[in-house]
Every structure is written in structure tokens, then in C-alpha cells.
Amino acid sequence: MKIAKIIVDVPSMQTDKPFSYVVPEALETLVAIGMRVHVPFGRGNRLMQGFIVGFESQELVENQGNRLQDLKVIAEVLDFEPVLNAEQLALADKMRETVFAYKISILKAMLPNLLNSSYDKVLTALDPQVASDYFENADEIHFSSLDEVMQATMMKLQREGKVSVRYVAQSKETIKTKKVVSLTNHAQLLALTISARAKKKLAMQTFLQHEPEGKVWDNTELVALFSRDVVKFFIGNGVLTLSDVEVSRSQDYFENIETDTQKTLNAEQKAAYEAIITSQDKPFLLEGVTGSGKTEVYLQVIAHVIDAGKTAIMLVPEISLTPMMTSRFIARFGENVAIMHSGLSDGEKYDEWRKIAAGKAKVVVGARSAIFVPLANIGAIIIDEEHETSYKQDSNPRYHARDIALLRAQYHGAALVLGSATPSLETRARAQQGVYQLLRLTQRANQAAQIPEVRLLDMRKHLNDKSASFSQVMLDKIAEKVSKKEQVVLMLNRRGYSSFIMCRDCGFVPECPNCDISLTLHMDTKTLNCHYCGHTQGIPYTCPNCQSNKIRYYGSGTQKVEEELQELMPEARILRMDVDTTKKKGAHERILSSFGAGQADILLGTQMIAKGLDFPNVTLVGVINADTALNLPDFRASERTFQLLTQVAGRAGRAEKSGEVLIQTFNPDHYAIKLAQTHDYEQFYQTEMAFRRKLAYPPYYFTVQLVISHKNEEITVKKSYEILSLLQAHLTDKARVLGPIAKPIARTHNLYHYQLLIKYRFEDHLADALNDVLDLTQLRENKELRVMIDSEPQNFM
DNA sequence: AGCACGCCGACT
DNA sequence: GTCGGCGTGCTC
Numbered sequence: 001m002k003i004a005k006i007i008v009d010v011p012s013m014q015t016d017k018p019f020s021y022v023v024p025e026a027l028e029t030l031v032a033i034g035m036r037v038h039v040p041f042g043r044g045n046r047l048m049q050g051f052i053v054g055f056e057s058q059e060l061v062e063n064q065g066n067r068l069q070d071l072k073v074i075a076e077v078l079d080f081e082p083v084l085n086a087e088q089l090a091l092a093d094k095m096r097e098t099v100f101a102y103k104i105s106i107l108k109a110m111l112p113n114l115l116n117s118s119y120d121k122v123l124t125a126l127d128p129q130v131a132s133d134y135f136e137n138a139d140e141i142h143f144s145s146l147d148e149v150m151q152a153t154m155m156k157l158q159r160e161g162k163v164s165v166r167y168v169a170q171s172k173e174t175i176k177t178k179k180v181v182s183l184t185n186h187a188q189l190l191a192l193t194i195s196a197r198a199k200k201k202l203a204m205q206t207f208l209q210h211e212p213e214g215k216v217w218d219n220t221e222l223v224a225l226f227s228r229d230v231v232k233f234f235i236g237n238g239v240l241t242l243s244d245v246e247v248s249r250s251q252d253y254f255e256n257i258e259t260d261t262q263k264t265l266n267a268e269q270k271a272a273y274e275a276i277i278t279s280q281d282k283p284f285l286l287e288g289v290t291g292s293g294k295t296e297v298y299l300q301v302i303a304h305v306i307d308a309g310k311t312a313i314m315l316v317p318e319i320s321l322t323p324m325m326t327s328r329f330i331a332r333f334g335e336n337v338a339i340m341h342s343g344l345s346d347g348e349k350y351d352e353w354r355k356i357a358a359g360k361a362k363v364v365v366g367a368r369s370a371i372f373v374p375l376a377n378i379g380a381i382i383i384d385e386e387h388e389t390s391y392k393q394d395s396n397p398r399y400h401a402r403d404i405a406l407l408r409a410q411y412h413g414a415a416l417v418l419g420s421a422t423p424s425l426e427t428r429a430r431a432q433q434g435v436y437q438l439l440r441l442t443q444r445a446n447q448a449a450q451i452p453e454v455r456l457l458d459m460r461k462h463l464n465d466k467s468a469s470f471s472q473v474m475l476d477k478i479a480e481k482v483s484k485k486e487q488v489v490l491m492l493n494r495r496g497y498s499s500f501i502m503c504r505d506c507g508f509v510p511e512c513p514n515c516d517i518s519l520t521l522h523m524d525t526k527t528l529n530c531h532y533c534g535h536t537q538g539i540p541y542t543c544p545n546c547q548s549n550k551i552r553y554y555g556s557g558t559q560k561v562e563e564e565l566q567e568l569m570p571e572a573r574i575l576r577m578d579v580d581t582t583k584k585k586g587a588h589e590r591i592l593s594s595f596g597a598g599q600a601d602i603l604l605g606t607q608m609i610a611k612g613l614d615f616p617n618v619t620l621v622g623v624i625n626a627d628t629a630l631n632l633p634d635f636r637a638s639e640r641t642f643q644l645l646t647q648v649a650g651r652a653g654r655a656e657k658s659g660e661v662l663i664q665t666f667n668p669d670h671y672a673i674k675l676a677q678t679h680d681y682e683q684f685y686q687t688e689m690a691f692r693r694k695l696a697y698p699p700y701y702f703t704v705q706l707v708i709s710h711k712n713e714e715i716t717v718k719k720s721y722e723i724l725s726l727l728q729a730h731l732t733d734k735a736r737v738l739g740p741i742a743k744p745i746a747r748t749h750n751l752y753h754y755q756l757l758i759k760y761r762f763e764d765h766l767a768d769a770l771n772d773v774l775d776l777t778q779l780r781e782n783k784e785l786r787v788m789i790d791s792e793p794q795n796f797m
Numbered sequence: 798a799g800c801a802c803g804c805c806g807a808c809t
Numbered sequence: 810g811t812c813g814g815c816g817t818g819c820t821c
Contacts, residue, residue: 010798019821042820043800071821
């Protein structure tokens with residue numbers, strides 16, 4: 001008897017371990033580690049998806065106190081080939097040491113969504129009365145298709161024994177196919193006698209006679225040429241054979257892309273390239289100013305890796321993963337490229353994944369989760385814009401792609417390259433210590449392109465200008481550029497600063513009923529939306545508080561600024577790009593290509609325009625509000641501001657025309673803004689490191705954040721202190737715990753949130769402490785309590 | 798997560 | 810006396 005160890009799809013503390021199941025005899029030689037199965041689980045034997053993570057001997061099972069006859073049998077093996085390989089399973093084990101998440105969540109994160117089964121219950125009527133009342137003509141009803149009231153009714157009927165329930169688990173993957181016909185019997189074709197009246201058939205016979213045996217057509221193509229019946233006739237006579245052929249759902253991005261050849265590297269690029277390809281297992285930090293040609297270095301490193309018969313992973317931040325960006329890789333590597341990003345449908349992602357798993361892709365370009373792709377024989381892993389916080393997943397499992405990359409690079413002996421113009425302090429500090437090898441690109445690759453001049457506009461002096469959002473200098477400059485037929489990019493850093501409505505008489509601001517946050521005004525849909533829980537309501541005409549009709553709109557969201565700018569410059573053509581205008585698939589690309597084609601003068605957008613845009617005609621970049629990120633309660637606020645401003649400044653003057661950058665700020669003396677003005681990363685690094693050291697923040701200290709949530713504020717506070725003392729019992733006095741304090745947004749989704757922040761350098765018992773916290777949350781009295789543990793948090797909002 | 802077992806209150 | 814409320818513990 002073969003016994004498999006299986007991790008089941010129940011994310012809870014008590015089930016976070018392998019369960020033993022008997023492998024059906026017929027499948028004994030076919031099952032393998034890493035395959036998905038369906039197994040009966042729990043008293044109800046509901047079917048669950050699980051992953052085989054190992055096999056066990058009978059003696060071992062019995063030693064664990066299980067009787068063999070009590071073991072259940074695997075209901076279904078879902079795969080012919082394992083979906084997780086040995087490396088991925090080992091990686092999951094390693095991840096569990098640092099990422100506080102259940103094994104099953106980690107395993108599921110490594111696979112495309114379609115490979116995770118969906119569950120349902122199928123109901124059958126046992127009572128004729130029930131059958132006619134509820135089932136109409138159907139033999140079975142799917143539980144999930146019913147509304148809540150009917151679901152309750154069915155549960156009651158089930159208890160009364162009038163309805164039976166069967167659990168089903170279903171793997172969702174589908175392989176897209178198309179029908180093709182192939183010419184398989186030429187002799188038969190010639191032998192056919194066709195009536196002279198059947199013109200279409202005769203025509204097709206003649207057509208086929210001139211085609212070689214074995215030729216393949218799309219079924220639809222032939223049907224269009226002749227007709228369905230005629231094609232069917234030849235299939236029926238054995239001349240043609242109809243078959244299904246697998247098609248990839250994402251082939252179209254290979255079309256219309258011209259191939260591209262390597263560019264010559266300058267001396268700095270060359271040196272970096274040489275260092276990377278002769279890698280001695282130390283990771284690299286490639287620190288290069290915007291426009292210094294980091295991407296060309298990446299491309300050539302990847303080309304080198306492919307020539308050596310290996311593969312590569314290229315990670316870029318989600319918002320940079322535009323067709324414009326991916327086409328550079330496709331242009332260089334053609335069909336060797338697979339793209340993985342969230343814009344793809346589940347089916348498309350699955351197809352890309354299979355292409356990779358089958359070894360048909362040599363280069364994977366993707367966002368965070370692409371770090372898990374089942375590439376074999378990896379020669380290089382490159383993380384561009386390494387400082388981007390989107391590399392850290394902000395829901396379970398809270399992994400950082402950089403950490404995973406480190407593990408995978410180690411496993412494969414691959415070169416790891418972290419690239420950025422403004423590296424995160426953590427990474428830069430490691431380079432300083434010699435943990436990473438620092439490679440610098442200090443010159444723009446395009447010699448003609450000058451580093452743009454940056455001017456700061458002190459908004460304190462412009463408060464009386466006629467516009468709320470723009471200083472006169474900025475307006476004049478924009479007008480000048482527009483009249484010269486040059487283009488302008490304006491960035492509105494909207495974070496934590498959206499438009500809202502307020503009553504002029506009593507100061508009332510509508511807030512979300514579930515969250516402690518004012519609602520954001522959306523003029524396009526004429527609604528007030530909560531950006532945290534998604535609550536939507538209409539815009540009141542009179543104040544709900546004092547019935548005054550003096551409701552006014554405040555703040556400067558992109559919509560508001562667009563309207564204002566349009567009013568001030570009626571002749572300018574403005575394109576707006578933010579989450580609202582780019583929601584639809586391909587919208588992002590459409591906006592950019594229309595701007596690139598000169599169909600607009602001004603591109604107004606949020607942070608997403610700071611990344612990688614490269615338009616030669618853009619000669620002015622304006623930042624409308626540089627300070628909003630600066631005032632956030634986050635120790636990385638300065639770092640974020642500096643990175644963002646440096647990046648957006650790099651958008652100007654990419655070609656022959658020289659560029660200008662104007663930054664509007666209320667804090668012109670702040671070091672993050674002043675040093676962004678002079679493009680002085682090195683000075684910023686030194687200054688910021690001094691602060692971090694003084695305040696004991698990363699990279700000098702490690703951090704773990706705990707967020708405690710409960711619907712009752714008092715309980716939240718009480719439990720937070722309980723957890724605090726639990727932690728202190730394990731931690732040395734060298735560790736510092738901040739809090740509990742209310743989160744900046746104290747209530748969302750009807751829950752109060754308090755946070756604790758542990759700062760430490762060496763704590764042997766940290767894991768024990770956190771496990772104790774988890775145990776605490778498992779107590780029944782804490783059922784309603786939610787505790788989130790985040791190692792090295794990136795966001796404190 | 799979801800289900801059964803089991804121990805207490807409101808009814809036939 | 811029973812039906813059913815949900816608190817507690819377990820799932821190979």
C-alpha cells in the first residue's frame with residue numbers, strides 16, 4: 001500500500017500539516033510528489049484539493065498513532081505531471097521560516113489561479129414533493145447557483161432528509177483548442193466521384209488536389225472558403241481528418257513587433273555586463289541614473305544566458321509592465337519570451353504558465369508573482385526598479401520577490417541583478433557592506449540627452465495665485481511648451497490626498513460608514529466612493545448634517561485638476577491617466593500611444609506616469625504636489641518621495657531637446673526634495689541612513705509589524721496590550737516594540753486596527769514569540785480577533 | 798473552513 | 810419529555 005502525504009486546502013493553524021492518504025492501487029506507479037489531488041476531508045468527507053508533498057511508509061504512519069484502516073483514499077489525481085517541482089516545494093519550506101503564512105497558501109501562490117480547484121455542493125431531491133417544488137425538471141442543483149434564501153431552505157431540507165448533498169471539487173483549468181483539418185488521404189480524394197451538380201464539392205475537390213498530403217488548415221478557414229457541409233463531406237469520406245489542436249491564448253503579442261538587435265554598450269555598461277556574466281554567486285546592485293541604459297545591460301545578460309543554454313527571469317513592477325516595455329524583450333528574444341502579469345485573464349496566465357512548465361520559454365518577463373515560475377536551469381534573475389514596494393505582496397503570503405529571487409538564484413547558481421536609479425536603503429546598505437556587488441552607471445546612454453534642470457517652486461509663496469493647484473510659473477511654462485508644440489507631463493501625487501466634499505456651513509465631510517475615512521469624489525460616475533472597502537453612495541445635494549445646500553468640492557484629484565487646467569487653458573489637449581481611466585484592459589496602452597503620437601499636449605496622471613515613459617517630445621515635467629507622500633506616517637516617507645521625484649524628473653529630455661522639471665512643494669527645504677532636485681542619490685543615502693540609525697529603523701534594524709483588528713475598539717486595545725506582553729516575555733531588552741497605536745486609518749471594513757511594530761537586530765526567540773501570538777488567536781474567545789503578522793512591512797497605512 | 802457532537806432553554 | 814440553539818474540537 002502506498003501512502004501519500006498531502007497538504008489540504010484548508011488555511012488554518014490546525015490543518016497546516018500533511019495528512020496521510022492511501023493511493024489507489026491502480027495509480028501507485030503514476031502518482032508523484034507535486035501533483036494535485038482531490039481528497040475527502042473531515043467528517044463530511046467533503047472533497048478538497050491537496051498537494052502531494054511526499055510519501056510515507058506504513059510503519060511511519062502507524063508510529064504517528066494512525067491506524068492504517070482509518071486512512072482515507074485519494075479520490076482523484078488531477079495531474080499527469082507534477083505542477084510543483086522539487087525546487088518549488090523546497091522553496092515553500094524555506095518561505096515558511098520567514099513568511100508567516102500557511103503552507104497551502106504558499107503553494108497556491110506559486111501556481112496560476114486556474115490550477116486551484118473550486119468547490120461546490122450538488123443537491124439531489126430524495127422526496128418527490130421537494131423535487132417538484134424546488135427542482136422543477138432538474139435532477140441536480142448546484143448549491144452555489146442558489147440565492148441565500150434558497151440555500152437556507154436547502155440546508156433545512158437536507159437536515160430533514162429530503163435532499164442529499166454531494167461535495168464536488170473541480171479543477172478549473174481548460175485548454176483552449178481550435179479545430180483543424182488535415183489532408184490525410186490524397187488517394188481517396190482522387191477516387192471520389194462527385195455529382196456534376198455539386199459545384200461546391202467539385203470546387204473543393206479541385207482545390208484539394210493541388211495541395212500536398214499532410215497539409216493542415218484551420219477548420220474555420222476552409223469553412224469560409226467553401227461551406228460547413230462541404231468540408232464535412234470530405235471529412236466523412238476520410239479525405240480530411242478533423243482534430244483539436246491546442247492554441248495559446250496569448251500569441252497575439254508576438255505580432256507586429258520588429259526584431260531588434262543588440263546595441264553597443266558604453267564603457268560603464270560593458271563593465272557591468274562583464275561583471276554579471278562572470279558572476280561569482282554574489283548578487284549585484286546595478287545602480288544607474290535614469291536613462292543610463294540599464295535595460296540594454298539586462299537584455300545582453302539575458303542573451304548571454306540563453307546562449308549558454310539557460311533561462312532567465314526578468315521582474316518589473318506591475319505598472320511598468322506595459323506592452324511598450326514587454327515588446328523590447330519580444331523584439332530581442334522573440335518567441336522565447338513568456339509574459340506574466342495581472343492584466344492577463346486566468347486562462348491566459350495558465351497558458352503562459354504551461355508554456356514555461358513545458359520548457360518552451362527561455363525568458364519570463366513578469367511582475368512579482370512571476371518569481372515563482374517553473375523555469376528550469378535559471379541562469380539569471382533580474383529585478384528592475386528593485387526599490388518598488390509592489391515587490392512585497394500585501395496580502396497572505398506576504399513574501400518579498402527579492403527574497404524569493406535570492407533563494408532561487410542560490411538554488412540554480414544564477415546571477416541575481418537588482419537594478420535601480422534609486423535603490424532601497426536596505427539594498428544599498430548591503431552593497432556597502434559587500435553583501436552585494438555594486439555596479440554603477442553614471443552616464444546617460446544617449447549622449448545628446450542632458451540630465452534635466454530641476455526647479456523647485458515654493459508653493460507657500462503662491463498661495464494667492466488664482467489657481468488652487470498651479471503656481472503662475474508652472475502655468476506660464478506649460479503654456480509656453482504647448483505653444484511650441486512640445487509635450488508636457490504633469491504628475492499629481494495623489495496618495496493619501498483625494499478629492500472629497502465638505503459643507504461650507506458646518507464643515508461636515510461625508511465618511512464611509514465602515515471605515516474612518518472620508519469618501520472620495522468621482523465625478524465621472526457622480527458618486528462618493530470609499531477607496532478602502534469599495535462602499536459607494538450618491539452625492540448629497542444638501543448637507544446631511546445641517547441641511548445647508550452649500551456642499552462644495554475640495555482637494556485635487558486628477559479629475560479636478562484636469563478640469564481646472566482645461567479651464568485655464570481651453571486650447572490645450574489634455575490626457576488623463578490614473579487608476580480610473582486605465583481600469584479597462586488595454587486602456588493604459590491606448591492612452592500612452594495616443595500621447596506618443598502627439599494627439600495630446602499634456603499628459604496628466606498619478607504615479608504610474610513616473611515609470612519608464614520615454615517620449616522624445618516631452619520637454620517639461622511638472623510635479624503638482626511633491627509633498628503628499630512626505631507627510632505620511634511612515635518611516636519610508638522621505639525615501640518614497642525622493643525615489644518618486646527622481647524618477648519623474650527622469651522623464652524629461654530623453655532625446656535631443658533639453659528638458660525641464662518643475663516641482664511644486666510646500667517643503668522646498670526638505671532634504672528629500674532638495675536632493676531630488678540635484679539628482680544626488682549618494683547624499684540622500686547618507687542623510688537618510690543617519691536618520692534610520694538614530695531612530696533604529698531598517699536597514700539598521702529588522703522590523704515585524706502586527707496589526708490587531710476587532711469590531712470593538714476597547715477589545716482591540718485590550719488584546720493589543722495582551723499581545724504586547726506576550727511578545728515582551730520572549731524578546732530581549734535589545735528589541736524595541738512600538739505601540740500599540742491606532743493605525744493611521746483606524747477603522748476599515750467595520751474593524752478597528754491597532755498596530756505593534758517590533759524592531760530588532762538579533763532575537764533568537766522571535767519566532768517563538770510570534771507563534772505564541774498565533775496560538776492566542778486560536779483561542780475561542782478570540783474568534784473575532786484578527787492578527788496580521790508582516791515581516792519587513794513596506795506600508796504603514 | 799465546515800461539520801458533528803453535546804450540553805442548555807422554549808416548546809409539544 | 811423533545812427540538813434545536815450554537816459553543817468546542819477535529820479533520821489522515
